[in-house]
Amino acid sequence: MQRFVQKQALKPSTFLSPVPAVMVTCGDPEKPNIITLAWAGTVNSEPPMLSISVRKSRYSHGLIKKTGTFGVNLVSQGLCWETDFCGVKSGRDLDKFQATGLTCVASPTLKIPMIAESPVHLECKVRQVLELGSHDLFIADIVGVQVAKSLMDHKGTVDMRKADLVAYNHGEYYSLGKILGFFGYSIAGKDVLKRRRRT
C-alpha cells in the first residue's frame, strides 16, 4: 500500500468509486422510459431509502417529477450493452424498450414500468427533491422489492453472487471479481471463517 502514499492534488471532481450502474425506469407503463444512472446510492436502512441524482434537462427528470415514482433495475453483465445505450440516448428521441428489445412489466405495488430481464427490481416513491446544482437529488422510499427466483435457494435465501452485477469505475463498466471477505471477517472467530469459506 506504500505505492499510494505519494499524492498529487487535482481539481475537485466526482471521484467516488466504484459506484453502481442502474437502469432507472419511469413514466406510464404505456409510455415508459429508461435512464441509466451511476449517481445512485442507499441513504437509509429503516425505513429503506435510496437516492438518485438526475440532471434537470433529462427527459426522465420530468417524468419522475410528474409521477413521483421510479423503478431501480439492477444490472447484470448480460444487460451491460443495454445499460450503456440507455445512458447515452434520450427517451425524447426513441422508445428505449423498443430499441433495446427489453421487456416492460408493471411492478406489483406501484405499477411502475420495470425491465423484466433485470435480476432485482426496487419500487421507489419520491419523498423529497433537493436542487443541488447540475442535478436534482430524488430521495425515495423503497416500497417494493422483487428478486429473480433463480437467485434464491429452496429456503428462499438470496444469493446475489448469481446476479452477476456490474459496477462503474471512472467511465468503465466492470464485472465483480473475486470475493475478498465478508462483513465482519476481520474480527470473526475460526469457526465462522471455516464455515464461510465453504460457501
Place this chain on the structure above:
Amino acid sequence: MQRFVQKQALKPSTFLSPVPAVMVTCGDPEKPNIITLAWAGTVNSEPPMLSISVRKSRYSHGLIKKTGTFGVNLVSQGLCWETDFCGVKSGRDLDKFQATGLTCVASPTLKIPMIAESPVHLECKVRQVLELGSHDLFIADIVGVQVAKSLMDHKGTVDMRKADLVAYNHGEYYSLGKILGFFGYSIAGKDVLKRRRRT
C-alpha cells in the same frame, strides 16, 4: 437474461448493489477516527458533491456534526481487512489508526485527517444534513481531491484501474473483475472501439 425474468416479492430493504466501500475519516488530526461506510454516493457533478449516511448512534456522527467536515478515502484491495475492521469497531473504544497501523496525514485544504495508504482522498465540507430515520444524510461539497501519483502517467492522466478498488455487494467485499465496456461504447464507431481496445 431470461433466467432473471421470474420474480418473487420480498420485504422492502436496501437492495441497491454494488455500492462503494469507503473509509470516512473525521475529527481533529490529533484525535482522528475512521468509519467504514457503504451508504455513500455521488449526488452532483457541478459543483462536485457526494453524500454519506451515518447512524446517529455512531461515534463519527458527532465528530462530523461538530467539525462540519469529513474525508473520503477510497479503498484498494490491500486495505480490505482494515476497511472491515473500521466498520465493526467503534472509535469510542479504540484508536483505529493505532489498531490498524494506518498512517494519518492532514489534508492540504481543510486539514482533515486522511489515510495515507488510500489511493484517493476526497476532502468534504458538509452543506446540509437530512434526518431520514435510522441514518442522517450528510450532503457535502467535494472541495479537495488528492490522487496517488502511482495512478498517473507522465501526462498526468489518472488510470483508476491501477487503484484496485473494492466494491461491496450484499455483505461481501469484491475486487473489480473484467472490463465490460466504456461509457458510450454501445454507440461508438469502429475507430473508437479499436483505439480503446488497445488501452
